Amino acid sequence: xxxxxxxxxxxxxxxxxxxxxHDTGEVLMxxxxxxxxxxxTLRTNQVCYWSRSRERLWRKGEQSGQTQRxxxxxxxxxxxxxLLLVEQAGVACHTGRRSCxxxxxxxxxxxxxxxxxxxxxxxxxxx
Amino acid sequence: xxxxxxxxxxxxxxxxxxxxxHDTGEVLMxxxxxxxxxxxTLRTNQVCYWSRSRERLWRKGEQSGQTQRxxxxxxxxxxxxxLLLVEQAGVACHTGRRSCxxxxxxxxxxxxxxxxxxxxxxxxxxx
Numbered sequence: 306x307x308x309x310x311x312x313x314x315x316x317x318x319x320x321x322x323x324x325x326x327h328d329t330g331e332v333l334m335x336x337x338x339x340x341x342x343x344x345x346t347l348r349t350n351q352v353c354y355w356s357r358s359r360e361r362l363w364r365k366g367e368q369s370g371q372t373q374r375x376x377x378x379x380x381x382x383x384x385x386x387x388l389l390l391v392e393q394a395g396v397a398c399h400t401g402r403r404s405c406x407x408x409x410x411x412x413x414x415x416x417x418x419x420x421x422x423x424x425x426x427x428x429x430x431x432x
Numbered sequence: 433x434x435x436x437x438x439x440x441x442x443x444x445x446x447x448x449x450x451x452x453x454h455d456t457g458e459v460l461m462x463x464x465x466x467x468x469x470x471x472x473t474l475r476t477n478q479v480c481y482w483s484r485s486r487e488r489l490w491r492k493g494e495q496s497g498q499t500q501r502x503x504x505x506x507x508x509x510x511x512x513x514x515l516l517l518v519e520q521a522g523v524a525c526h527t528g529r530r531s532c533x534x535x536x537x538x539x540x541x542x543x544x545x546x547x548x549x550x551x552x553x554x555x556x557x558x559x
Contacts, residue, residue, distance in 0.1 A: 321448045323459060330459075332457075382534070398509050405508035405510075406508050408509075410504070410506070413433060418506075
């Protein structure tokens, strides 16, 4: 029995996965994994998700170089959520911010609490 | 326009929400919120989820007393995930552990990396 065999996936075959920087505790992003993504992540120690928009495996950093090295993989009490402790290379967010969670509720408005530290051109190449 | 108006919910009307202890950075749990849960959480500053199993609003701690006071609510870049920074009273997990993420992959096995600090009887009353 593998680890993936012990995960309770949703009807869509996916499970929510939180990526957290292992030493600082910063929550970097939330994405989705299927069975193959979990298997590959544990085999290679490089985090691989399932991209719902592209409908394919998404090796984090494959385009941008902003990879996530796996430090530990945890399941919750119901085994239907994953916590990935990672070493994040550079930034996690496609906007160039360290964390994807940069929109904070302030009354009825969302305020940006972090700015990009890397440009999209640096991440994905210029036009 | 409210904060909930700016959230991108799934087809089921739900969004994944991560609860993180605001000062230590510990990831406590992952649960689900609908529009009403977000509205109530922001109105009361006490975290309220949507229970998928019970199909009703779930005021965290309503039975156990282990409430979560909201410190900040953040959305991610796609506005389809929520990060709740909270002050957790006692333990987050129904097993009596501080965090729900206590099962760590070690080869093909899951090892418990934390033990309960509160009994189920203390949380939910004895038989």
